Amino acid sequence: MTMLKEGRPTRPVAVAHEGRPTTTGNKALMLEEALIFEIGSHDTTGVDIAPAPEVKSRLGGLERRKALALPGLSEPETVRHYTRLSRQNYGIDLGFFPLGSCTMKHNPRLNEKVARMPGFADIHPLAPVATVQGALGVIHELAEWLKTLTGMAAVAMSPKAGAHGELCGLLAIRAALEARGDARSVVLVPESAHGTNPATAAFCGYAVEDIPATPEGRVDLAALEARLGPDVAAVMITNPNTCGLFERDLKKIADAVHGIGGFVYCDGANFNAIVGRVRPGDLGVDAMHINLHKTFSTPHGGGGPGSGPVVFSAALAPFAPLPFVEKTDDGYVLVEEETAGEHHAGSFGRMVAFHGQMGMFTRALTYIMSHGSDGLRQVSGDAVLNANYILRSLEGALDAPFAGSGPCMHEALFSDKGMAEGFTTLDIAKGLIDEGFHPMTVYFPLVVHGAMLVEPTETESKAALDQFITAFRSVAERAKVGDEALKGAPYFAPRRRLDETLAARKPVLVWTEPAAAVAEAAE
Numbered sequence: 001m002t003m004l005k006e007g008r009p010t011r012p013v014a015v016a017h018e019g020r021p022t023t024t025g026n027k028a029l030m031l032e033e034a035l036i037f038e039i040g041s042h043d044t045t046g047v048d049i050a051p052a053p054e055v056k057s058r059l060g061g062l063e064r065r066k067a068l069a070l071p072g073l074s075e076p077e078t079v080r081h082y083t084r085l086s087r088q089n090y091g092i093d094l095g096f097f098p099l100g101s102c103t104m105k106h107n108p109r110l111n112e113k114v115a116r117m118p119g120f121a122d123i124h125p126l127a128p129v130a131t132v133q134g135a136l137g138v139i140h141e142l143a144e145w146l147k148t149l150t151g152m153a154a155v156a157m158s159p160k161a162g163a164h165g166e167l168c169g170l171l172a173i174r175a176a177l178e179a180r181g182d183a184r185s186v187v188l189v190p191e192s193a194h195g196t197n198p199a200t201a202a203f204c205g206y207a208v209e210d211i212p213a214t215p216e217g218r219v220d221l222a223a224l225e226a227r228l229g230p231d232v233a234a235v236m237i238t239n240p241n242t243c244g245l246f247e248r249d250l251k252k253i254a255d256a257v258h259g260i261g262g263f264v265y266c267d268g269a270n271f272n273a274i275v276g277r278v279r280p281g282d283l284g285v286d287a288m289h290i291n292l293h294k295t296f297s298t299p300h301g302g303g304g305p306g307s308g309p310v311v312f313s314a315a316l317a318p319f320a321p322l323p324f325v326e327k328t329d330d331g332y333v334l335v336e337e338e339t340a341g342e343h344h345a346g347s348f349g350r351m352v353a354f355h356g357q358m359g360m361f362t363r364a365l366t367y368i369m370s371h372g373s374d375g376l377r378q379v380s381g382d383a384v385l386n387a388n389y390i391l392r393s394l395e396g397a398l399d400a401p402f403a404g405s406g407p408c409m410h411e412a413l414f415s416d417k418g419m420a421e422g423f424t425t426l427d428i429a430k431g432l433i434d435e436g437f438h439p440m441t442v443y444f445p446l447v448v449h450g451a452m453l454v455e456p457t458e459t460e461s462k463a464a465l466d467q468f469i470t471a472f473r474s475v476a477e478r479a480k481v482g483d484e485a486l487k488g489a490p491y492f493a494p495r496r497r498l499d500e501t502l503a504a505r506k507p508v509l510v511w512t513e514p515a516a517a518v519a520e521a522a523e
C-alpha cells in the first residue's frame, strides 16, 4: 500500500490484462477504498464536543488507561467512506443473484412501506397489549396464513431465523419425547442436508447419523428404514431437497418414522418451490421452519434480519414455545407462562424475550396478502419454471447430475465434471463475477462434486435468465477448454482472487495499529 502525502491512502492495483494501474488505484468512477483506520486517525475528531468532566471512577481500577485507537473522521469523510464501500457491494437491487438455497428474490417496495408505518415500526415489545392490538393482529393473521399454507395445527412465530427455527422444532420434539418418558439419543439427517441441520441436532445433544442419497439425488428410503429404531428421536428432511428435487417418498418416510415413535422435522427453507401447491402437513411433517426472509421476501444476506416461524403438527403443538398471540372475543391476547392453560403445559419455554421480528411479520403479511393465494401458487410455479429453463438451457454446457431424474424444483444443480485438468467450480464462480453476476452457491450440496446450485427465483425475466445463461455457458466453455486466463479471474472486481487458505489459516481480524494499542493498554 502506498500513502499519498495528502488525502486518502490508495492501493494502485493492476487492472485487466492490457490495463495499466492508475496512480490512485481508482478505476474511473469506481473508487478504491482504504480501511477506515487508514483514513482516520485517533487524534482527529469529526465533532466539536467539550471534553468530558472529570468523574470519580467506580470501576475499581478496571477502567481503560489509554484512549482507544478509534479513527476520527469528519462527517463528509464518514459519509463518503461508507457510500464508496456500499458501491462495491452487490445486491439483489443491482442484478441477478442466483445463490442456491437462499431465495434471493426481489423484495417488493410495498413491504417496506408497510413495515415503516409508525404504528408498526415505533412500538415497543412491552407496550400494554390494549395499545398494540393492530400489531398483534398482524402476528395472528400471518400465523393463520402460515398454518393454512402448510396444513399444520400450530405455529411458533418467535424464532429469528431458519437455524433458530430448527432449534425450536427439535426442542419441541425433545419436550414431547421426554413428556412420555422416552428420551431418545439419535437424529437422522440426509447427506445432502444444509449444515445447520446436523449442527442443530448436535447442539440439542443428539448423536447425528447420516442417511445416504440414492443416485437420483433423493433420500435412500431403504437405508433410512433399515436404520429406524427406538433410539431415533427424529429425522430431519429438506423438501424440496438441496439437490433441487422433491422428496416424493416423504409421506412413506413419515409413516415409517411415526411407526417407531419418532418425529419428522422438515427444513422448509425451500418452501418457495411448493408454496400454494403442497402442504407439508399432508405429508406427515411434525415441525417445519419457514424462512420468512426467503419465501416471503425480506431483504436478507449480509447478516439479517431473519425470521423463522415453525409450524407444528397437532402432536407437537402442546410443546410449542411461548408466548403466542390468541384471538378472543375481547381482542388479541398474549398467552404467556402465567396465562398458558392445560393445553400448553408442555411448552418447552421461550425462544426469545418477546414476540419475534415485527418488521418481518409486517413485510411477510404484506407480501402474502398482496399476492393472495392464487398469486402465491404462481410464485412457486414460476420459480420452478425458471429453474428448469436454466437446467435445460445449460445441460449441454455443464454436467447436470440429476437432470435425468426429471424436472427440477426451484434450483438447478450442476457439477464440475468435464472441466479441463486443474479447472474447478471456483474458477467458474470467479469468471461469473467478471461477467457481472453474483456467483451461484458453490460446493453445496456436498453429495455432488464441485456442486453449483443455481436458484433463479420467480422474479427474474426471461431476458435476465438468457443473459445469465449466455455468460454461464461462455465461462463453462473456458473451463472445459482450459483457458488459463480464467484462473486469474476476477480481473474487474474491486479485489482479485483471494488466498482463501491463507485467509482461513491466518485471519487478520484487527488492524495492526489498534491491535498494538490494545496490547499496550493491556500491559
Ligand SMILES: *Cc1c(COP(=O)(O)O)cnc(C)c1O
Pocket: 101, 102, 161, 162, 163, 164, 194, 196, 238, 242, 267, 269, 270, 291, 306, 307, 308
Ligand atoms: C437458509 C437455509 C437454512 C438456514 O436458514 P437461516 O435463516 O439462514 O438460519 C437452513 N436450511 C436450508 C436448506 C437453507 O437454505
